[in-house]
Amino acid sequence: MKFVASRLSGAYTVLLERIEDERGAFARTWCVREFGAAGLSTAVVQSNVSTNLRRGTLRGMHYQVAPNAEVKIVRCSRGAIFDVMLDLRPGSPTFRQWEGVELSAANGTALYIPEGFAHGFQTLTDEAAVEYQMSAFHVPEAARGVRYDDPAFGIVWPVPVSSLSPRDAAYPDFPG
DSSP: OEEEEOSSTTOEEEEOOOEEETTEEEOOOOOHHHHHHTTOOOOOOEEEEEEEOSTTBEEEEEEEOTTSOOOEEEEEEESEEEEEEEEOOTTSTTTTOEEEEEEETTTOOEEEEOTTEEEEEEESSSSEEEEEEESSOOOGGGEEEOOTTOTTTOOOOSSOOOBOOHHHHTOOOOOO
């Protein structure tokens, strides 16, 4: 794996090193030694999968507050998504900045999203599946979110939103 630093402090794109032959390809997607050597969190306590039926589905922007803040490693295992990470750490040099990356089953790319970031994605294809590795357990009382279209961030989504949960639509404007 190759870890490419994002322009957002502490975030990384994780590129697979594929070995290909006439049968297809093989690539390691997780290795505690490689993540640790890169100075990244190696705690994984929970894995999740999100299946999404329609192109344009938007999920996010979600995070958990301390002491339940979580690192996320996100990969698209079917179809394609536009994945967005948003730095909500007040002392960070990239506070309130976002970055979007296309993740797909074809490119195998993943994102390493540090604690203190909100995360969300929009499906670029029908039948998209997204897999997450989490460093902390889900704690409903610690769950928070910011609105996907909050003008404080100016996130630009690539396609019109076709589906959004009432919870995600109802988050208030970000303070400040």
